[in-house]
Amino acid sequence: MIPIVTAEQMRALDQRTITEALVPSLTLMERAGAGVVTHLEARYAPLAGKSVIILCGKGNNGGDGFVVGRLLRRKQAQVHILLLASPEDLSRDAKTMYQRFLRSAGKSAVTCPADVETIQQRLATGDILVDAILGTGLSTPVTGLYRDAIEAITAVGRPTVAVDLPSGLHADTGAVLGAAVRADLTVTLGLPKAGLYSGSGIDCAGTVRLVDIGIPASFVEAIGSRLMLLTDTAARAALPPRRPSAHKGTYGHLGVIAGSVGKTGAAAMAALSALRIGTGLVTAAIPSSANDILEAKLLEVMTLPMPETKARTFARSGLDRLLAFAGARDAVAIGPGLTTHPETVDLVQELVKRIDKPCVLDADALNALAGKSSLLTECKRPPIITPHPGEMARLETEATTQSVNEDRLGTATRFARERGVFVILKGARTVIARPDGLAAICPTGNPGMATAGTGDVLTGMVGGLLAQGLAPWDAACAATYFHGLAGDLAAQHLGQAGMIASDLIQHIPHALAPTTHT
Numbered sequence: 109m110i111p112i113v114t115a116e117q118m119r120a121l122d123q124r125t126i127t128e129a130l131v132p133s134l135t136l137m138e139r140a141g142a143g144v145v146t147h148l149e150a151r152y153a154p155l156a157g158k159s160v161i162i163l164c165g166k167g168n169n170g171g172d173g174f175v176v177g178r179l180l181r182r183k184q185a186q187v188h189i190l191l192l193a194s195p196e197d198l199s200r201d202a203k204t205m206y207q208r209f210l211r212s213a214g215k216s217a218v219t220c221p222a223d224v225e226t227i228q229q230r231l232a233t234g235d236i237l238v239d240a241i242l243g244t245g246l247s248t249p250v251t252g253l254y255r256d257a258i259e260a261i262t263a264v265g266r267p268t269v270a271v272d273l274p275s276g277l278h279a280d281t282g283a284v285l286g287a288a289v290r291a292d293l294t295v296t297l298g299l300p301k302a303g304l305y306s307g308s309g310i311d312c313a314g315t316v317r318l319v320d321i322g323i324p325a326s327f328v329e330a331i332g333s334r335l336m337l338l339t340d341t342a343a344r345a346a347l348p349p350r351r352p353s354a355h356k357g358t359y360g361h362l363g364v365i366a367g368s369v370g371k372t373g374a375a376a377m378a379a380l381s382a383l384r385i386g387t388g389l390v391t392a393a394i395p396s397s398a399n400d401i402l403e404a405k406l407l408e409v410m411t412l413p414m415p416e417t418k419a420r421t422f423a424r425s426g427l428d429r430l431l432a433f434a435g436a437r438d439a440v441a442i443g444p445g446l447t448t449h450p451e452t453v454d455l456v457q458e459l460v461k462r463i464d465k466p467c468v469l470d471a472d473a474l475n476a477l478a479g480k481s482s483l484l485t486e487c488k489r490p491p492i493i494t495p496h497p498g499e500m501a502r503l504e505t506e507a508t509t510q511s512v513n514e515d516r517l518g519t520a521t522r523f524a525r526e527r528g529v530f531v532i533l534k535g536a537r538t539v540i541a542r543p544d545g546l547a548a549i550c551p552t553g554n555p556g557m558a559t560a561g562t563g564d565v566l567t568g569m570v571g572g573l574l575a576q577g578l579a580p581w582d583a584a585c586a587a588t589y590f591h592g593l594a595g596d597l598a599a600q601h602l603g604q605a606g607m608i609a610s611d612l613i614q615h616i617p618h619a620l621a622p623t624t625h626t
Contacts, residue, residue: 140272141205172297270314573587
């Protein structure tokens, strides 16, 4: 995992690298520009002959832009820079890089526009736009020519690459300060910034790529960030090895307590997803009259009929049988499709307190705890909960879906601490939090996953990794990462609009394949 930092922390790391590691600031800027060009080329190659318009501000973000321009010229791109300030006002390092650019490109390659019309005309000639206007230091709304330039970038609709973060975005909160660039690709420098994964930053940043500019690892560690970014490497390292001598018992047995009449699909998707993440055995407990339906849907999953209410949901009288069922499994997943029938709610409230196995709670298991989240503190083992914002709001006192979405990170970390549970708060850039206050953000996933049943898929994946022996934090992080990656792969093949939850299940093996990277 990679630490996510605030703007202030990033500035401190830069300064310490310069003063203690004795890396010249111009060297850091050169590395930053080179990294941007690498990712720009990977996305838009070939660059030769393409018109690239770079908008530069007066600070070091603009200095990075000058480096990008000089290096793009070496790639035979046609580069023109719009400098939104007087050359005399440039920061020291930016001025040095400006002069180096002029030596290679000449004065005709730079325009200092006096009005928005000039900016609009030049942008219209570009194949690719590079935003190097404002960096992480912005804290007040953008005004004047800078705002005009940002709005012109949006209006022209060309592929746009942001240097470090989209101009106009608050680096820490993801809030738009007056106006912000909506980039297709953001190449962030040194370490990821929280604002790229929060609030409007999610929409403004587009695809985020990271450039290592050479900050010593010991300096990064000393920052002590309590927020991390999930990585492909860390997620794969958490998976259990597949030894040649293994058999199905090697990879655990998950019990799924889910489903009701009309909602057997939720149970089926959770169970099948557990198998797709590598679990050796899965058995689904289901209300008795729905058992035959589930058996018809599933070939590889075993089923076990349980006592039911007249409404064909789980009955309170089945508590002892469900406890015995859970006790015979390595881990348990509870919730998809249970309904909120009063008797079933009563059953769930008692069940979660008494199960003594690694456990993931989702959907109606969480709805059964609405207004009674204190019951989570009575669990024999800290469970993993996987709420969407609406379910999170029902668990939290005096919370609303809106308030949860406005502070996703704060909500997840606070609840994890107060209730002693592991939280996977689903949504755009899912947040994972654990009881000691450490949190992580998942960079995978896309809007095509905003469809019924994808949460059931995640529940099965989390439960499956728990059954395979992963610790709750590792299971939560790895399952969330691969869930999003499976969704990204599905979107590549199918497009986002028509995706359904079973498409994710089909793509889980491809996400797990060692050749898959994002």
